[in-house]
Amino acid sequence: AQSVTQLGSHVSVSEGALVLLRCNYSSSVPPYLFWYVQYPNQGLQLLLKYTSAATLVKGINGFEAEFKKSETSFHLTKPSAHMSDAAEYFCAVSDREQAGTALIFGKGTTLSVSS
């Protein structure tokens, strides 16, 4: 069964520092890959997704992610963190070999940004 691993349940950075949130998937067939962000008491908002076009995907709010098949990874980065980036981030996959659009989520990474 497909699974997603997010290394680090909590990441702390200073404002202006690089943000790196890690995500690895398990399947041998590259799935569709997504990064979502959740602010307190809100639903999930899509940051970006990989469906099989360019391996470097640019998203909203300055985030980007690189799909690396050899490493089965889809890490999320942002060059310079802002205070407003503090939130919980979820990596998710959708299995290409399964009907429907069900998402399998990682456990999430809470990003803290200090001034």
Added chain:
Amino acid sequence: KAGVTQTPRYLIKTRGQQVTLSCSPISGHRSVSWYQQTPGQGLQFLFEYFSETQRNKGNFPGRFSGRQFSNSRSEMNVSTLELGDSALYLCASSLGRAQGETQYFGPGTRLLVL
């Protein structure tokens, strides 16, 4: 364009009761998925409905059920509530035409079971 709406936003029930949650998708979206979010288990897929038919189902007991209406609105029902059912229930909608589509999430219904 209005986003995904969920009602109610907050709900308190007692063990043994049942509950129905509602989700209205974005206009034109025919797929509605439901997810349960808890601190311990994280985000877990419950089921997906497309054109009034359940297209996919996660690994949850039969107490969890859903349905979709002809206008794509969906309801989720949990019978015989248990303390462990306390969670944020999120609904997401998409066009439903192809895999890899973006799912748009609602704000969720927070259920507390006492």
